[in-house]
Amino acid sequence: MTKKTSWKDVPMLLWPFYAIWRLIALVLGLTGRVLGVILGLVLLILGTLLSLTVIGAVVGIPLMILGMLLILRGLF
Numbered sequence: 567m568t569k570k571t572s573w574k575d576v577p578m579l580l581w582p583f584y585a586i587w588r589l590i591a592l593v594l595g596l597t598g599r600v601l602g603v604i605l606g607l608v609l610l611i612l613g614t615l616l617s618l619t620v621i622g623a624v625v626g627i628p629l630m631i632l633g634m635l636l637i638l639r640g641l642f
Contacts, residue, residue, distance in 0.1 A: 599640045606636030 576584045613629030616622035 602636050602640035606633045606638075606640060609633030609636065 609629050610633030613626040613631075613633055616626030616629060618626075
């Protein structure tokens, strides 16, 4: 199993590098969530537009479901 490193386990000389690494990980994590929500919203809108036609409903409804799942994953 992988042990999670806390700031107490990091040597004093390496602490600035550890802090920068954690900041970058936080920013990338938040960016990924925002990107997921935006992509989910686009798929939701595209699925709604496709569902307006009878033939497009076959593709539109799964796109709407996928978009909603991406939005939920990004928020929670």
